[in-house]
Structure formats: C-alpha cells, structure tokens
Amino acid sequence: MVRNLLLALCLALPVTAFAEGDENGAVPQLRACVEDSASNGAELAGCIDAAHRECLQYPPDTAPDAAAKCFLDRKKTWGDAISEQMDSLKEGTGGQAFEIAxxxxxxxxxxxxxxxxxxxxxxxxxDLPDPRIKAQQARCEATATGLTLIKLLLRPGAAK
Structure with a gap:
C-alpha cells in the first residue's frame, strides 16, 4: 500500500533528469526507465524490479548471503544517488525548496x-532461517531506497 501510494505520488510529478555517477550504470538505467515509464503511463515499480534483476538471480532459499550482499550494494548505490541528487537540489534551488525536498x-x-x-x-x-530473513530485509531496504530515489528524480527542480 505504501509502495502504491509512493508510486502514485511519483506519477503526479514531472520527469527531470539525473546526473549519472555509479560504476555499473544502475542509476542512469533507473533514470531512463523512470522517464520512459512516466511518459508512457507505465507503473514505475517495474523500474525497481528491472534494476534489481541481477540480485534476483540469487534464490533466497539457496543463496541468501549472495542475495543480501547484492541488494545491500544496490541500496548503497541508491543512497549515494539520493545524496548526489540532494546536493544538486541544494545548489540548484536552495532555500525553502531544498528544505522541503x-x-x-x-x-x-x-x-x-x-x-x-x-x-x-x-x-x-x-521461524525462517536468519540468512533468508536478512536477504528479505536487504531486498526490502534496497526497494525502499530505490523508490525514494525515484520520487526524488521526479521532483521539480531535480538535476538535469
């Protein structure tokens, strides 16, 4: 429900670009997917799913540690991109608009x-095994951080 609400809010905002910066290209790929999906009226959650496809190759039942590491790496990528986007917003808009963002x-x-x-x-x-719970939590946190990044990418005044 929270995810759907967040996605609905994202769709209501205009699309802007984002400064690219991660080594594996996940952020530019996410941005391109978001721009394409928003312009076509498609659901933005598919962009997170596509960005996490690499991590989904590790089944949580048989490779939970590899899955958790992959999702935690992706969470860091999204978190770093949020920081960069916030820096860009601060430089670009500053003042109250930045504080609201x-x-x-x-x-x-x-x-x-x-x-x-x-x-x-x-x-x-x-009573799930701890490694499986950690993999599930890492996936959720990566998704949560990615959805926050999507909303920030769509924010008016976002970096071009």
Missing part, C-alpha cells in the same frame, strides 16, 4: 524503511 526525502525513506522493519519482524515469527 530534504524533509520529504527523509520522511519518505523513513516510512519506507519502517515497512521493511515490519516485514522483518513478521518473518521472524515464521
């Missing part, structure tokens, strides 16, 4: 990550 981004990410904590606690009730 900073507050929105912090609370968007916090709310998204809180859902991951909830899912982790529910998984622990099912």
């Amino acid at each position: 900073r507050i929105d981004t912090r609370y968007d990410l916090t709310a998204n990550l809180l859902q991951c904590d909830r899912l982790t606690e529910l998984a622990q009730l099912q």
Whole structure:
C-alpha cells in the first residue's frame, strides 16, 4: 500500500533528469526507465524490479548471503544517488525548496524503511532461517531506497 501510494505520488510529478555517477550504470538505467515509464503511463515499480534483476538471480532459499550482499550494494548505490541528487537540489534551488525536498526525502525513506522493519519482524515469527530473513530485509531496504530515489528524480527542480 505504501509502495502504491509512493508510486502514485511519483506519477503526479514531472520527469527531470539525473546526473549519472555509479560504476555499473544502475542509476542512469533507473533514470531512463523512470522517464520512459512516466511518459508512457507505465507503473514505475517495474523500474525497481528491472534494476534489481541481477540480485534476483540469487534464490533466497539457496543463496541468501549472495542475495543480501547484492541488494545491500544496490541500496548503497541508491543512497549515494539520493545524496548526489540532494546536493544538486541544494545548489540548484536552495532555500525553502531544498528544505522541503530534504524533509520529504527523509520522511519518505523513513516510512519506507519502517515497512521493511515490519516485514522483518513478521518473518521472524515464521521461524525462517536468519540468512533468508536478512536477504528479505536487504531486498526490502534496497526497494525502499530505490523508490525514494525515484520520487526524488521526479521532483521539480531535480538535476538535469
């Protein structure tokens, strides 16, 4: 539900570009997918799924540690991109517009990550193996951070 709400908010905002910067090209690929999906009215969640395809090759039942590492790496990529985007917004808009973006981004990410904590606690009730729970949590956190980045990429005044 939170994910759908976040996606609906993203669709309501105009698309802007993002300064590229990660080694494996995940951020430019995500940006291109977001721009394409938004202009075609497609669901933006597919962009996160596509960006995480590499990590999904590791089944959580048989390779949970590899899956967790991959998703944690992707989460870091998205987090670094959020920081770069915020720096760009600060330089470009500054003042109150930047402060609003900073507050929105912090609370968007916090709310998204809180859902991951909830899912982790529910998984622990099912007595799943710890490595599998960690892989699930890493995937959720990468998705939560990626969705926050998507919303930031679509924000008016985002870097071109």
